Amino acid sequence: MVEEMHEGTFGTHANGNAIAKKIMRAGYSWLTMKTDCCNHVKKCHKCQIYADNINAPPNPLNVLTSPWPFSMWGMDVIRPIELKASNGHRFILVTIDYITKWVEANSYASVTQKEVLRFIKRDLIPSLRVLAEASLDESEWVQARHDQLNMIDGRRLTTICHRQLCQKRIMKAYVKKVRPCQFREGDLILKKILPIQKDNRGKWTPNYEGAYVVKKAFSGGALIQIDTDREDLHLTINSDAVKKYYA
Ligand SMILES: [Zn+2]
Incomplete structure (x- = not known):
């Protein structure tokens, strides 16, 4: 029922609270209703790829000082x-x-x-x-x-x-x-789609693509991701261009 309310015929991909209220108005209620709704929404693929871009950096800034020309x-x-x-x-x-x-x-x-x-x-x-x-x-x-x-x-x-x-x-x-976000090996992630990539869907273009799997996470925030469809494709990516995927 939660699924029907969220993405079914009349579903508008509303958030967890709204769905819980909607179900209540329809005359149903159970103890963990709100948590169930929120969990379902969290794992909705469409909601995740069409979500607004996260611009808050996941790691603090690392600064370097070069002491002298041509030294760094x-x-x-x-x-x-x-x-x-x-x-x-x-x-x-x-x-x-x-x-x-x-x-x-x-x-x-x-x-x-x-x-x-x-x-x-x-x-x-x-x-x-x-x-x-x-x-x-x-x-x-x-x-x-x-x-x-x-x-x-x-x-x-x-x-x-x-x-x-x-x-x-x-x-x-x-x-x-900074909103700290640590990625570990095996995490599922979605990758930001950069606006420079041409897509004929215009404003209906999703903001994220994926899901990918983290193969290796480095300390500075760099990740190696692998495509779930093409196991041989390894890409290095910065963690500010990805977000966690819930499935
Ligand atoms: Zn949804």
Whole structure:
């Protein structure tokens, strides 16, 4: 009966309380009526995939401070690009320096440990050497700046201190919004559908897709998920783009 009231002929996928009231008006009542209704609604697949997006972050913000240009690099892979390039390349490996935002990128047919190592050795390190040598030799102006930079250790320290204080403020504001959510191996999850994906259903597009199974959960909030239909498909995903699925 709960099912009929919730998603049956006249069902409007109302919430648990509303359904319990509706059943009562129809002349039925039992002890655990409200709990039963709420549990049923919680597990309704349609309610779960059409629910509003959760924007509250599940993990606190981790901040990093880079002390000096070119000392810390962020590295990421741009996912398989549909329609391969003419040379068969599908992945783009990008690194970016935390302070100067200097970017190095290259494209590959596949991203393996070997390719990443080769990228660092062949593209990243030489480019920095060229940068350093060129800027030192080419003009006196740059040389002067470089000398100045070398002499202002104190100022650098103040800047770092400043930045860390600023980061602390950002963290404080961020942590207020965090709604902790831990995922474990074997959990069922739904994945957010990003609005950039074209879907001809327009506003009737569900907000979530799934369900997927968590294969591995890392401490920072990264997850490895597997498709329940295609066991071979493993994807890494951040836990802010998923929510728990009840079945
Ligand atoms: Zn429902």
